[in-house]
Structure formats: structure tokens, C-alpha cells
Amino acid sequence: MERVLKIENLRTYFHMDEGVARAVDGVSLSVEKKRTLGLVGESGCGKSITALSILRLVPSPPGRIAGGSITLAGEDILSLPEVRMRDIRGKLASMIFQEPMTSLNPVFTIGNQVEEAVRMHTQMTGKGARRIALEYLAKVGIPAAHERMGQYPHQLSGGMKQRVMIAMALCLKPALLIADEPTTALDVTIQAGILRLMKDMQEETESAILLITHDLGVIAEMADDVAVMYAGKIVETGPCEEIFTSFLHPYTEGLFQSLPGRTPRGQKLYTIAGNVPSALQFQKACCRFNPRCPLAIERCRVEEPPLVVIGPAHRCACWVRAGEGPL
Amino acid sequence: MMLEVKDLKMYFPIKRGLLRRTIGYVEAVDGVSFSIDRGETLGLVGESGCGKTTVGKCVVRLLRPTGGSILSDGHDIASLSTKALKAYRRKTQMVFQDPFGSLNPRMTVSDIIAEGPVIMGEGRSEERVSELLDIVGLSKEAGSRYPHEFSGGQRQRIGIARAVAVNPSFLVCDEPVSALDVSIQAQIINLLEDLQSKLSLSYLFVAHDLSVVRHIADRISVMYIGQVMEEAPTEELFAHPLHPYTQALFSSIPSLDPRMRRGLNPIPGEPPSPVDPPPGCRFASRCPKVTPQCREGKIGYVNVADRHWVRCVLCY
Amino acid sequence: MAESHLHIAIKRIRKEKLAVAGFCVICLFALIALLDTVPAPYRDAGGMHFNRTVLDTLFQKPVERSYSPPLARTATLNRKEFTLKSTHVLGTNILGEDVLYDALKGVRTAFIIGIVPLIIASFFAVVFGLLAGYYGGWVDDVIQYVYQVLSSIPGILLLIAMLTVMERGIWQLCIALGVTSWVGLCRLIRGETLKVKNMEYVEAARALGASDGHLLFRQILPNVMYLVIIEMTLDFSGLVMSEAVLTYIGVGVEPGTGSWGRMILSADRELPNGIWWNLTGASIFLFLLVLAFNLFADVLRDALDPRLRKG
Numbered sequence: 001m002e003r004v005l006k007i008e009n010l011r012t013y014f015h016m017d018e019g020v021a022r023a024v025d026g027v028s029l030s031v032e033k034k035r036t037l038g039l040v041g042e043s044g045c046g047k048s049i050t051a052l053s054i055l056r057l058v059p060s061p062p063g064r065i066a067g068g069s070i071t072l073a074g075e076d077i078l079s080l081p082e083v084r085m086r087d088i089r090g091k092l093a094s095m096i097f098q099e100p101m102t103s104l105n106p107v108f109t110i111g112n113q114v115e116e117a118v119r120m121h122t123q124m125t126g127k128g129a130r131r132i133a134l135e136y137l138a139k140v141g142i143p144a145a146h147e148r149m150g151q152y153p154h155q156l157s158g159g160m161k162q163r164v165m166i167a168m169a170l171c172l173k174p175a176l177l178i179a180d181e182p183t184t185a186l187d188v189t190i191q192a193g194i195l196r197l198m199k200d201m202q203e204e205t206e207s208a209i210l211l212i213t214h215d216l217g218v219i220a221e222m223a224d225d226v227a228v229m230y231a232g233k234i235v236e237t238g239p240c241e242e243i244f245t246s247f248l249h250p251y252t253e254g255l256f257q258s259l260p261g262r263t264p265r266g267q268k269l270y271t272i273a274g275n276v277p278s279a280l281q282f283q284k285a286c287c288r289f290n291p292r293c294p295l296a297i298e299r300c301r302v303e304e305p306p307l308v309v310i311g312p313a314h315r316c317a318c319w320v321r322a323g324e325g326p327l
Numbered sequence: 328m329m330l331e332v333k334d335l336k337m338y339f340p341i342k343r344g345l346l347r348r349t350i351g352y353v354e355a356v357d358g359v360s361f362s363i364d365r366g367e368t369l370g371l372v373g374e375s376g377c378g379k380t381t382v383g384k385c386v387v388r389l390l391r392p393t394g395g396s397i398l399s400d401g402h403d404i405a406s407l408s409t410k411a412l413k414a415y416r417r418k419t420q421m422v423f424q425d426p427f428g429s430l431n432p433r434m435t436v437s438d439i440i441a442e443g444p445v446i447m448g449e450g451r452s453e454e455r456v457s458e459l460l461d462i463v464g465l466s467k468e469a470g471s472r473y474p475h476e477f478s479g480g481q482r483q484r485i486g487i488a489r490a491v492a493v494n495p496s497f498l499v500c501d502e503p504v505s506a507l508d509v510s511i512q513a514q515i516i517n518l519l520e521d522l523q524s525k526l527s528l529s530y531l532f533v534a535h536d537l538s539v540v541r542h543i544a545d546r547i548s549v550m551y552i553g554q555v556m557e558e559a560p561t562e563e564l565f566a567h568p569l570h571p572y573t574q575a576l577f578s579s580i581p582s583l584d585p586r587m588r589r590g591l592n593p594i595p596g597e598p599p600s601p602v603d604p605p606p607g608c609r610f611a612s613r614c615p616k617v618t619p620q621c622r623e624g625k626i627g628y629v630n631v632a633d634r635h636w637v638r639c640v641l642c643y
Numbered sequence: 644m645a646e647s648h649l650h651i652a653i654k655r656i657r658k659e660k661l662a663v664a665g666f667c668v669i670c671l672f673a674l675i676a677l678l679d680t681v682p683a684p685y686r687d688a689g690g691m692h693f694n695r696t697v698l699d700t701l702f703q704k705p706v707e708r709s710y711s712p713p714l715a716r717t718a719t720l721n722r723k724e725f726t727l728k729s730t731h732v733l734g735t736n737i738l739g740e741d742v743l744y745d746a747l748k749g750v751r752t753a754f755i756i757g758i759v760p761l762i763i764a765s766f767f768a769v770v771f772g773l774l775a776g777y778y779g780g781w782v783d784d785v786i787q788y789v790y791q792v793l794s795s796i797p798g799i800l801l802l803i804a805m806l807t808v809m810e811r812g813i814w815q816l817c818i819a820l821g822v823t824s825w826v827g828l829c830r831l832i833r834g835e836t837l838k839v840k841n842m843e844y845v846e847a848a849r850a851l852g853a854s855d856g857h858l859l860f861r862q863i864l865p866n867v868m869y870l871v872i873i874e875m876t877l878d879f880s881g882l883v884m885s886e887a888v889l890t891y892i893g894v895g896v897e898p899g900t901g902s903w904g905r906m907i908l909s910a911d912r913e914l915p916n917g918i919w920w921n922l923t924g925a926s927i928f929l930f931l932l933v934l935a936f937n938l939f940a941d942v943l944r945d946a947l948d949p950r951l952r953k954g
Contacts, residue, residue, distance in 0.1 A: 017658075042508035043479075157597065158375075187374035187535065192579040193593030214508060217581030221588055240585045258513040260542035261583060265561070268520070269513040269542070275478050276508065387850050416852040429843035433648065433865040442861075443851040473647060489847065 001032035004175045004208040005054070005093075010068035012046075012053045014279070015061065021279035023049045023063070025232035028307075031176065031225075034202065036209040038223030038240065040216065040255075044276045046232040047212045051178045054210075055093060056085050073175045091121040094169040098181035100161035104153040110164045111137070111149030117168045136167040139204075140197055159190035166197060173205040180212045195222055216259065220244060225313075228252050231277050231288035234307065238314035248316045250293045287319065295320045329400065329529050330386070330497060331362040336394035337381050341602065354601050355381045357553040358395070360628065363497075368523070368530040370544030370561070372537060374576075376598065377550040379533045383499045386531060387421045388412055399497075417447060420490040422519075424502035426482035430474040436460075436485055437470035443493040459488040462525075463518060480511035487518065491526065499531045504539060516543060537580055541565060546634070549573050552601055552609040555628065559635040569631065569642045572610045608639065616641055648869075648947075655946040656939075665938035672750055672932050679751040679901075702747055704729050707739035710918050734920040736906070737913050742924040748901025749925065753932060755813055756820070756886040756896075757879040763821025765871050768828035773859050773867070775829075776836025783833075790826045798823050806894040813896045816889070820882060828874045835867045869947040876940035880933040887929065903929050 012024040024046045031037040041047045052058045053065055056077065070077040073092055080088070089095075097103045105113060114133035118124055124132070137145040140163040153161055162182060169177055179198065183191035195218065202209055211222055219226055219240065227237040228249065236249040247253055256262060257270035274292040282288055290300040299319045307317045308324065316322040337356035340349040356378040363369045371379045384390045386397060388404060397405040404415050420443075423429035430439055440459055441451045457467050463484040474482055483503060490498055500519065504512040520543060522528060534540050540547060541561055548558040549572065557570040568574045575594045582588065596613040599605065607622035608614070614621065620640050628638045637643075656662050679698040687693065695703075705728045711718035713734040717726050727735075733742035775786040793801075805819040839845065845862050853862070889895040890904025898905075906925035913921055 042510060188537070189374060189576060189579045189594050192581075192591040195581075196591045196593055215581075216509075217583055220583050220585045221581040221591060223585075244583070244585050255509060258510045259538065259583065260513070260516065261538045263542065265542055268517050271513040271517060272510040275480065275511075389846055389850055413852055416850070421847065421850050423843045423847060425843050429847055431844040431848075431862055431866070442848065442853075446848070446851050446853050446857065486847070489851075493851065 001035065003030055003032050004073055005210065006030045006069075006071040007050075007054070008069045008071075010050065010053060010070060011066040012049050012058055012063060013066045014063045016280070019280045019283075022232050022282060023279045024053060025282075026068070027229070027232070027234055028068075029227050029234065029237065031208040031210055033175070033208050034206050035224045036202070036211055036222050038219040038226045039210060039212045039229060040214060040219050040226060041229035042214050042255075042276055044231075044279070045229045046279070047229050048180055050229075051095065051180050051210065051212055054176075054178060055089050055095060056082075057089075057095075087121070090117055090169075090174070091172045092174055093176040093178065094172070094174045095178040095180065096162070096165045096169050096182050098184050100158055100165055100185070101153075103165055104161055106153050109150050109152055110142075110156070114164065114168050114171060118171055121172055132171055133167075136171040137164070139201070140164070140167045140170075141193070142167075157190075158186050159193060162186060162190075162194050163197065166194070166201065170201050170205050170207065174207055176210065177202075177207045178210045178212070181214070182211075183218060184213065184215065191218070198222070216255065228255070231282065232279060233288060233317070235289065235318070236314075236316045237307070238311065242311060242314050246311070246314070248310060248314075248321045249289075249318050250295050250321065251289045254292075287317075329363050329365045329367075330531075331398040332382075332386065332395070333360050333398070334395040335359040335382065335385060335392055335397065335405075337378070337385055337390060338393045351603050354553050354604060356385065356392075357604075358628075359548075359550070359553075359555050360395075361548050361555065361558060363529050363531060365496075365529055366523070366527060367546070368532050368544045370540035370547040371531060371533045371550060372535060372540050372547060372576075373550035374535060374598075376552070376601065378553040378601070379550050380501055382550075383421065383501045383531060383533045387419055387499050388415065389421070413447070417493050418495050419497045419499070420493060420495040422483075422487055422490050422498055422500045422503045424505055426479040426486065426506055429486050430482055432474055435471055435473060436465075436477075439474070439485060440470075440488045440492050443489060447493055455492070459492055462491070462522070463488045464514075478511075479507050480514060483507065483515050484518065487515075487522070491522065494526075496527065497529045497531070499533065501533045502535070503532075505534065505536065512539065519543070537576070549576065552598060552604065554609060554638060555636075556610065556639070557635075557637050559632075563632075563635055567632075567635075569635070569637045570610075570639045571614045571616050571641075575615075652943070652946040656942050659942045661938045662942035665935040668931060668935035669939060672935070673754065675747055676751040676754045679748065698747060702741075702744050704731060704741035704744055706741075707731075707735045709735075709739055710737045710913070710916070711735045711739075713742075713920050733924040736909060736921040737916070737918060742906075742921050745901065745906055745921075746903065746924045746928045749903040749906065749928065750901070750932075752813060752886065752896060752901050753883045753903065753929075756817065757883045758875070759814075759817040760820035760824065760882055761875045761878055763818060764825035764828060765875070767822070767825040768832055768874075769864070769867075769871065771825075772829045772832025773836050773863065776833040777840055777855070777859055777863065786829075786833075790829055793823070794826045802889070803892075803894055806889075811894070811897045813900055816886070816894075816896060820885070824878070824882075828871065831870050831874070832867050835870055836863055839863050839866050873940070873944045873947060876936060876943055879936050879940070883929065883933060 008028050010024055010027045014021040014023055027050055029037060039047045049058060054070055058065065065078060111133055114137060115129040118129040118132050134145055134149060137149060142148050142160060142163055183194050186194065213219060223240045226240050226243040227234050230251050236252050247256060254272040258272060260269060263269050272292055285304045286302060287300040287305050290296040297320060305317045305319045307315045308322045310316050310322050335356055336358060338352040338354050341351045341353060342348065343350050359382055361369060371382060373379045385392045392405045395405060396403045399415060399418065404412065437456045440456050445451050456470055460467060460469055465481065465484055504515050507515060516539065523530065532540060532544055544561050546558065546560050547564050548555050551572050557573045568577055578592055594613050599609060599612055606624060608626045611617050611621045626638050626640060628636055629643050630636050631642055675698065679696045681697045683695050683697045683700050685693055685695060707718060707727055708725065709718050709720040711727055711731060711734050713732060714730060715727060717724050731741045736742055771786045775783040801823045802819050809815040840863060845858060848858055848862050886895055887904035887907050890902055891908050895904050896902050903925040906921055910922040
């Protein structure tokens with residue numbers, strides 16, 4: 001399957017007064033056409049920054065992409081001039097965000113906003129752009145799209161707004177769609193609709209999807225492959241089924257064990273001790289999960305474990321569980 | 328019976344014009360009933376706009392109900408004046424949802440925790456503050472720091488300490504873990520369960536996350552647009568959901584097994600507005616099993632099995 | 644160590660060199676004003692009692708018979724040259740008074756005019772703003788009516804009317820300025836109160852049984868105070884300059900009180916005679932103080948802005 005996105009050893013750092021925050025520190029992943037990669041992790045792990053880095057939207061200063069490479073549909077993203085990047089954003093790769101309320105401009109109609117996306121990236125005039133806008137608003141399930149095109153964001157519900165965002169993101173059939181917590185702010189019944197929509201649209205536009213979320217349920221429903229992120233690093237990756245049934249990394253294990261559904265009523269929930277670390281914390285080499293890891297050994301405190309292959313397309317970075325790789 | 332809510336109503340008037348005439352009502356809560364025994368946890372679930380938070384606020388008397396009664400140990404507190412509520416406030420407190428907005432940024436943690444007893448006339452005791460910090464798992468030094476120096480999970484602990492400081496017997500927990508990461512959620516849920524047994528508390532646990540509620544609640548009430556659609560003991564509800572809305576809700580939850588993808592069947596349509604809603608069942612416009620009978624008159628809330636109540640003509 | 648908001652603000656301000664410089668200049672001026680407040684009375688040989696301040700002791704110079712440029716040794720009167728009694732760093736004005744001394748005497752006035760009216764205005768603004776924002780309804784309507792009417796009357800006319808009724812004097816001027824300038828801040832506080840009263844921490848206090856008074860002063864007020872501080876630093880310069888204008892039109896401080904306004908006013912008679920140093924001296928002092936305050940206030944505003952707070 002054709003590879004749409006390939007990230008190798010990406011490092012995005014933030015230069016703060018208190019020191020250098022290594023928000024993304026050596027992340028590698030890839031996504032193919034028509035497939036969905038779920039990037040899962042808790043707040044502060046760097047998954048959103050990874051997404052912003054792909055589109056070079058990291059606020060700079062204080063952030064900057066310090067190293068690595070990003071290849072999107074054959075283009076070397078990190079070496080492109082800003083002019084070309086503007087071309088790419090929205091056309092080759094587009095992004096939808098968590099808060100539909102703040103992602104749409106309140107003073108323009110929804111029809112206008114989708115049209116603008118079309119006009120910015122193609123040669124189309126008003127009429128042609130409007131036609132495409134209407135087509136996609138109907139496709140994403142906005143009822144009576146023709147009338148509702150003239151409505152403003154505040155007249156729509158959260159779920160509807162997110163559908164408009166999806167229309168804007170997909171109307172130009174991008175090779176890659178980045179969805180950063182697209183349903184976290186929505187009710188579960190609305191979420192079901194949005195996820196369903198994303199899957200259906202993916203069939204049509206053949207886009208690759210990078211789905212970023214902390215919700216394992218969403219991952220289970222949507223992702224073909226999964227990458228688990230912690231403190232700026234990928235700690236485990238593999239096909240979705242494999243990860244859910246045979247997870248190996250202690251952090252992945254902790255995430256699954258903490259789910260309320262996994263523990264019978266009346267028993268205490270499993271918890272991962274301690275708190276999520278700040279990105280300023282790790283200045284020396286070590287396994288970043290070691291302060292909270294129930295299996296930590298001495299090696300974990302002084303050497304960073306590499307991602308090693310432990311099964312078909314399944315990789316894990318852990319001295320105890322994965323070691324140095326297959327013998 | 329610790330708390331009994333009967334036919335609770337909360338209507339918000341919509342006012343327009345210079346003279347602020349009332350032109351209609353938002354029926355946020357329209358006839359909600361339930362009861363909670365000592366030591367029990369009732370889960371109140373539903374999606375945004377269903378009125379569950381409003382119910383919680385009525386129980387704590389942050390809002391004065393428009394109608395209905397709230398019986399606490401037999402006394403109706405729904406229509407008491409603010410002065411007369413002082414005794415009730417000691418017994419019933421609230422844990423809030425937003426760890427970032429529920430703590431006054433200009434007060435130190437000890438100030439925040441000590442404020443309750445001070446307002447109730449008990450004076451300030453540093454010993455008590457230390458004790459409370461300890462109960463919720465924070466160090467003594469935390470007392471002299473400010474909320475912004477803590478993480479979301481730690482702030483929720485502070486909020487819980489504040490609620491528990493006045494020795495209540497009943498807590499309304501309004502989405503206490505919704506804003507937290509999964510691993511931190513687990514810590515806070517454990518803390519709440521711990522405190523429940525240590526301090527003999529009863530909970531009204533308002534949430535939209537069904538897996539959390541399934542773990543912590545003894546019974547669950549499902550709300551939709553201001554009314555309770557179904558109520559049953561937790562496992563009974565999950566095993567035999569009767570109301571079409573409950574069924575739809577359950578089928579929208581993503582499973583945690585990629586091999587068993589449900590295919591996610593979203594409920595079609597949009598929920599009706601709670602402003603002057605149409606007669607009949609409020610779910611009628613989106614219900615896959617709707618019949619003409621559903622749109623007529625008031626739909627009764629009926630006991631159909633052991634402690635299992637449903638508001639649906641198809642289930643009687 | 645607890646990190647209060649003051650700490651955070653100070654840390655942020657320290658990073659901006661210009662703001663720190665501004666703050667130092669303000670401190671210097673404040674020192675001058677302080678020196679001018681501490682009394683150091685003395686009796687001269689003839690038994691006459693003089694009310695003097697420490698500043699007078701340090702900087703008062705004898706009055707010359709005529710004007711003289713900065714650092715001159717001699718001056719002319721009626722076409723006759725005469726030696727000056729002492730060195731005047733900024734020269735003497737048309738009445739022979741030392742310009743530097745006059746300018747220094749104006750510092751205390753500037754501080755009083757810059758700060759006291761704001762304290763008065765803040766009092767009204769906070770009380771009315773809190774009440775209007777918190778209670779809403781008819782309380783809000785009445786207060787809004789009052790300040791809308793007040794702000795529709797041209798400020799300067801109101802001031803002149805008030806000052807004509809009261810005697811001339813620095814404290815009367817402060818009251819008049821305070822009473823006519825609380826509207827802007829009141830609106831801000833009302834707005835912020837509207838926002839803060841819906842915060843969950845206020846609800847939590849209400850659930851604990853807090854009275855309205857407790858909520859207003861213990862929960863809401865500390866969270867709107869930053870607006871008052873910002874407003875004070877912003878309006879300081881405007882008020883200091885307005886003193887100059889008011890003196891110019893004749894309703895400023897009474898004669899005998901130091902006043903940059905009066906120094907600027909005398910440029911009327913002095914400039915035609917080529918006397919530029921009086922106006923320049925007053926202007927430099929005014930400019931320095933206002934610039935220092937603006938540099939500092941800009942950074943202070945950003946430092947106190949709750950949206951830029953971490954966490």
C-alpha cells in the first residue's frame with residue numbers, strides 16, 4: 001500500500017525560560033493510503049505537537065523542529081519554503097481539531113468557510129467552489145445543506161460543526177487527514193456519527209488518517225494500526241488487534257488496566273502511580289516511563305530502550321519486556 | 328432513605344424586552360424522581376443538555392427548583408429559604424467537574440479547604456486542613472501553594488477535600504473525572520470509593536461516561552431532555568436495557584475490542600429543544616420503534632421489574 | 644515556596660529591561676516626592692518660622708533678580724549686568740526662580756494628582772461594578788443609567804463646574820478628577836464580575852453557604868483587582884498631564900504648590916523673550932515620568948493578564 005506519511009526520528013523542542021522542553025523526542029511513524037493510524041497517549045505526551053509538526057504549525061518561538069525528517073506524499077516537508085507549505089496545508093494534508101466551537105470563524109457562514117477552502121487551493125471561481133462546498137456539506141450529513149449553507153457556526157450544534165470541519169478538511173481530497181481528538185468534546189451518540197462519517201469519507205477520498213486521541217474505545221473502532229506515545233516518545237506500535245490483545249509495554253498495560261471496564265465492581269481500579277511528567281524533566285538518557293513503572297530495573301534509569309521488533313509489525317521499547325530484540 | 332427526589336422540575340424563564348416579560352420556558356428538568364439510600368451511589372447519566380447537571384445543582388440547592396420536592400431525611404428542602412438551608416448545607420456538598428475552574432486562583436489550598444468550616448462558623452483549624460490533605464492523598468506542603476501549581480488530578484483532590492471538609496453525608500459528584508486522563512481518572516475514582524466507605528458517604532454521581540458509571544454506581548438513571556427514561560440496578564440495566572434510548576446509547580459506545588467492531592449505529596436526527604417541548608415522548612422524533620401512541624399525552628414512569636423503571640409505552 | 648500571582652508577575656516583569664528601567668525611574672521620582680513630604684522646619688535668625696521639607700533643604704536656591712539661562716554666571720536686568728548668587732543647573736525663570744527647584748517641587752504634585760484621584764475613582768468603580776455585575780436586574784440598570792449619563796457629559800466641563808464650586812486646591816482637584824473618571828473602570832469591573840460570578844469556584848463557595856457579601860469580597864473581588872491595578876498605571880500619565888492642562892485653563896492647583904502645569908503656562912510670556920529653559924525643564928520631567936510609567940505599565944498589564952498565566 002502506498003505510503004502517504006513517513007516521519008523519521010522527529011524532534012520538536014520548546015525553548016522556555018525553565019529549560020528546553022523536549023516535547024517530541026525521536027518519533028518515527030508512517031501511514032498508508034486508506035489506512036488509519038491511531039496515535040494514543042495522555043495529555044502532555046506530545047501527540048498534538050507531532051501533528052502540528054507535520055504541518056509546520058508549531059508556534060515558533062518558542063518551539064522549533066530540531067531534527068528528523070517528515071515525508072508527505074513524496075515531499076520533504078522540513079525543507080520546503082513556507083509558500084509551498086501554505087499550498088500543502090488544506091490540500092495535500094488537512095487537520096481537524098478538538099474544539100469545533102473555536103475552530104470555525106464565527107463571523108462567516110459555514111458555506112463561505114468551505115468555499116474559501118476550495119478557492120484557496122484551486123483555480124475555481126465562486127460558482128464552482130460553491131458547488132463543491134454544497135456537495136461536501138451534503139456528504140457529511142448536514143440536513144438541508146442548501147439552506148444551511150447560509151447559517152453561522154453558532155446556529156449549529158457541536159456535532160454539526162464538527163461535520164462542517166470534516167467537509168472543509170476533505171473537500172479537496174487530501175492524501176492525509178490529521179484528526180486531533182475530533183470527538184472528545186462530543187457526546188457519545190454524536191461521536192458515533194462522526195466516526196462513522198470519517199470512515200465512510202475515507203473510503204471515498206482514499207485518504208490516510210492520523211487519528212490522535214486518548215480514548216482507547218475510539219482507537220478500537222477506527223484504527224488499523226496503533227502507536228502509543230509517552231513523554232515525547234513512541235513506546236509501542238503495532239496492528240490494532242495485536243496491541244489490544246497482546247500489548248507488551250508496561251505503560252500500554254497500565255492504560256488498559258486503568259479502564260473502568262476492566263475491573264469488576266467493588267474492586268479498586270488499577271492505577272499507574274505518579275503523574276505524567278513535564279517535557280522539561282528528561283535531560284539525561286533513560287526510559288522515560290521508569291519513575292512510574294512497576295517493572296523498572298537499573299538499566300531503565302540510565303539507558304533508553306530502543307523500539308525493537310517483537311512480532312509481525314509489532315514493536316516495543318522496554319528493557320524488561322522487549323530487551324534488545326530477537327536473538 | 329437518605330435522599331428522595333420527587334417530580335423535580337426546573338424551568339428557566341426566557342425573558343425579552345425592556346420589561347423582561349417571560350415569553351417561554353426552558354424545561355431543563357421536567358419531572359425527575361429517584362431515591363438514594365445511605366451508602367449508595369446512584370449514577371445519573373445522559374448526554375449534554377439532558378439536565379443531569381441541573382438536577383445535581385438542585386439537589387445541592389445551588390438552584391431553587393421550580394417544582395417538586397427534595398426530601399432529605401424526611402424534610403423537604405426544595406422550597407427552603409437560603410437561611411434555613413444552613414443545616415442542609417452541612418450534609419450535602421458538591422464535587423465539581425472542571426479542575427481548572429473550580430478552585431479560586433487567588434486563594435491558597437489551605438484557604439480553599441478551610442473556607443467551608445469558616446463559613447459555617449466552625450472557625451479555621453490548620454490541623455483539620457492537614458488531616459484533609461492527607462485523606463485525599465496530598466502532602467502537607469500543598470496547603471501553602473496555589474492551585475495553578477498543581478496538575479488536573481491533584482486539583483480534583485483539592486476540590487474533594489473542600490467538599491468533605493464540612494463532614495457531609497451526601498456528595499453530588501458532577502462529572503468529577505470527565506476532564507482527566509484515563510490513568511488519573513482511575514486514581515480519583517479509587518479515592519472517591521475509598522472515601523465513601525471511610526466517611527460513610529452516599530453519592531449522586533453525574534456523568535456521561537458509561538464505563539465509569541458502571542464501575543462506581545449501584546443503580547443508574549438515564550436522562551434525556553429533562554426526564555428520566557429508565558432506571559435500574561447497574562448490572563440489570565446493562566443486561567436488559569428496555570428503553571430504546573438506553574439501547575441506542577449503549578450501542579453508540581465503542582467496544583474495546585477491535586475484533587468486535589460494532590459498526591457504530593448513530594441515532595439519526597437531532598434532539599428537540601427543551602424550550603416548550605412537544606407532547607408525548609421526547610425521544611419520539613428519533614426513536615427507531617416509534618408508534619403514534621408515543622406522541623400523545625404524558626408518558627408514565629412505570630415500575631416494570633424489580634427496581635426497574637421505564638418511561639416508554641412499548642415497555643409496559 | 645508558594646508561587647503567588649505577584650511572584651509570577653514580578654518574574655515576568657524582570658525579564659523586560661525597559662520595564663525595569665521604567666520602574667527605577669519611577670522609584671527615583673517617588674523618592675523626590677517623598678523628600679518633599681518629610682518636613683524639616685527651621686527658624687531663621689529673625690525668629691521667622693518656615694515650613695520646609697527635606698527637598699527644600701537640598702535644592703532650594705536663592706531667587707535671582709531676573710531670568711538667566713542654564714549654568715550662567717551673570718544675568719542682565721534693565722540692561723545692567725549682575726552676578727548671580729549661585730549656579731542654576733537649569734537656569735532661572737522670568738521671575739528669577741530656579742527652574743530645577745521648581746521642576747522638583749512639581750514631582751510631589753504630579754504623584755498626588757496621578758494617584759489619589761484613581762484611588763477615589765477605584766472605590767466607586769469597584770463598588771458599583773461589583774454590584775452591577777453580581778446582582779444584575781434593576782441594580783445593574785440603575786448603575787448603568789448613572790454612568791451612562793455621567794459619561795455623556797464632557798469631562799472637562801464637569802470638572803470645571805465642580806472646581807468652580809469648590810475652592811482651588813490640590814485635594815479638591817483630586818476629588819473632582821476622581822469623581823468624574825470612574826466610569827471606564829466600572830464598566831471593566833462589571834464585565835469581569837459577570838464572568839467571574841459564573842466560575843465554578845464561586846458556585847462551590849455558594850454551595851458551602853457563603854453569603855453574598857462573602858462571595859463578593861472574598862471570592863470575586865480578588866479576581867477583578869488586577870483590572871484596578873492596570874487601570875491605575877494606565878491613567879497615571881493621563882492624570883499628570885491633565886493637571887498641566889487644567890492649570891493652563893486656570894482651574895489647577897493653587898499658587899504656591901509646585902506644578903509643572905504652571906511652568907508650562909509661563910511659556911506664554913517667556914518664549915517671546917527667548918526663555919526656553921523653563922518650558923524645557925518642566926517638559927523633560929513630565930516626559931520622563933510619563934514615559935517611565937508607560938514602559939512599566941505595558942509590561943505590568945501583560946504580566947497581570949490571567950490569560951497568560953500558566954496552568
